[in-house]
Amino acid sequence: xxxxxxxxxxxxxxxxxxxxxxxxxxxxxxxxxxxxxxxxxxxxxxxxxxxxxxxxxxxxxxxxxxxxxxxxxxxxxxxxxxxxxxxxxxxxxxxxxxxxxxxxxxxxxxxxxxxxxxxxxxxxxxxxxxxxxxxxxxxxxxxxxxxxxxxxxxxxxxxxxxxxxxxxxxxxxxxxxxxxxxxxxxxxxxxxxxxxxxxxxxxxxxxxxxxxxxxxxxxxxxxxxxxxxxxxxxxxxxxxxxxxxxxxxxxxxxxxxxxxxxxxxxxxxxxxxxxxxxxxxxxxxxxxxxxxxxxxxxxxxxxxxxxxxxxxxxxxxxxxxxxxxxxxxxxxxxxxxxxxxxxxxxxxxxxxxxxxxxxxxxxxxxxxxxxxxxxxxxxxxxxxxxxxxxxxxxxxxxxxxxxxxxxxx
Numbered sequence: 001x002x003x004x005x006x007x008x009x010x011x012x013x014x015x016x017x018x019x020x021x022x023x024x025x026x027x028x029x030x031x032x033x034x035x036x037x038x039x040x041x042x043x044x045x046x047x048x049x050x051x052x053x054x055x056x057x058x059x060x061x062x063x064x065x066x067x068x069x070x071x072x073x074x075x076x077x078x079x080x081x082x083x084x085x086x087x088x089x090x091x092x093x094x095x096x097x098x099x100x101x102x103x104x105x106x107x108x109x110x111x112x113x114x115x116x117x118x119x120x121x122x123x124x125x126x127x128x129x130x131x132x133x134x135x136x137x138x139x140x141x142x143x144x145x146x147x148x149x150x151x152x153x154x155x156x157x158x159x160x161x162x163x164x165x166x167x168x169x170x171x172x173x174x175x176x177x178x179x180x181x182x183x184x185x186x187x188x189x190x191x192x193x194x195x196x197x198x199x200x201x202x203x204x205x206x207x208x209x210x211x212x213x214x215x216x217x218x219x220x221x222x223x224x225x226x227x228x229x230x231x232x233x234x235x236x237x238x239x240x241x242x243x244x245x246x247x248x249x250x251x252x253x254x255x256x257x258x259x260x261x262x263x264x265x266x267x268x269x270x271x272x273x274x275x276x277x278x279x280x281x282x283x284x285x286x287x288x289x290x291x292x293x294x295x296x297x298x299x300x301x302x303x304x305x306x307x308x309x310x311x312x313x314x315x316x317x318x319x320x321x322x323x324x325x326x327x328x329x330x331x332x333x334x335x336x337x338x339x340x341x342x343x344x345x346x347x348x349x350x351x352x353x354x355x356x357x358x359x360x361x362x363x364x365x366x367x368x369x370x371x372x373x374x375x376x377x378x379x380x381x382x383x384x385x386x387x388x389x390x391x392x393x394x395x396x397x398x399x400x401x402x403x404x405x406x407x408x409x
Contacts, residue, residue, distance in 0.1 A: 049298060051279065053190075053242035054214065054237065054240050056214065056242050058242070060084055060085050060114065060278055060279045061084055061279065062278070062279050062296070062297060063279065064083060064087060064279045064281045065087070065283075065284055066087045066283045066284075067087065067283060068283025068284060069284060070096070072100050074284065074286075075101065076104050077287065078290055079105075079113060081290070084113055085279055085281070086105075086116070087244070088117050088151075090150070091118070091361055092357070098117060098150035101151060102150055102151040103152075110153075114158070115153065116159070116160065116214075116244070117147045117159060118160035119143040119147065119161060120163050137174035137177075144188075155186060158189070158191075158244075159188040159192075160191070160193055160194040161192075161194070162193075162194040163194070163196070164195045165195060165196070165326070166205075170208075170212070171205050171208065176211045179211060179212075180211060192215050194215075194216035194217075195217055196341070197325075197327070197328050199218065199326070202215070203236045203241075204236070206236060207236050207239040207241060214241065214243075217229070217243060217246070220248050220267060220270070221267055221312065222321050223323070224325055224327070233277065242278050245277045245281065246280070249267045249268065249283070250267055251323040251348045252353050253352050254322075255322075256351040258352075264293075265292045265295070266302060266310050267310065268280060268296055272300040273300065322351055323385075324341055324345055325385065326341045326345070327384055329383075329384050330383055333381045336376070338366075338371045338372055339367075342362050342365050343397065345362045346360070347359075349362060350396060350399065363396070363400055370394075371397055378390075
């Protein structure tokens, strides 16, 4: 898929209109039209450290690839160079990312890749108050079939229910029954949950369920509750669950102006120091990023310089960075019940990753209209990370006014 194709009018609108919406940093890299010529040509598969995925029997290289690009040639290059596991989801651009992955793997030997996808039910990517209704669980088989069709597969290796943020939903019987039904039909090898918020509770509930086999969880060097999350990951790993990491780069930049990039290679190495993590699924948007990440596959040891780049010894009280850990502490503080974690995640996607589609996807989970923040004289919420909640929510909420057709890749 060429970055030079598409409607010139759309590109012009975005380049001018998005700059006014939230500054030039809002422009997604998809609009730059960088050439990826030759990305799909076979590279040299390199040696890699492999780790077992819990009790599934799978072993995966420690570096995989997540969703950050729609260049099929880039994903093909990753598979040619030793990447095995590809993470996608039906809620990434309403299934269009799954379709791209399907085109990429078409014609490849089925045992040469491991595909994970997920479905978003209920109110989805919400914070710690997220719940599912019985009718949401009943939609699970139908939604799963859509993923199979887009991917062009008879089965997927890993299937998650995404947006899980509490124990009750993790253990929801209709949801567990739905996952077991799909698995018994031979359409998925392993099932699990993907969680952005309240992760320790979700991880421990996943163990308790005796159904979930894999958990896709966020972990990075910027997480203020990282110690608690790592402890829960260790418990889950000891119980035999496979742990796959997402959000390793922590927003890509220290600042929304994108003048201070985070050392992504160092951030990925930091996550992989934890041997309870089987593999990480960083978003990769260029061949340069791909080569940097693949260079870690055989040697994830952090150097002293890389540790310095991550500012590991600095105070965590400063409100820098773009990553929201989804701790949920803000939810009970907001009298209007604004889904603050979803707005913070959207803010990170837009300013950190320049991914307006994902940013809009997170916003869509917050319901129609502007948030109640616009009517509040002063914000009562005190973010654990020190973020100015009201300022960020109102800033990113403006993206709701942009028609979805202008955000498509």
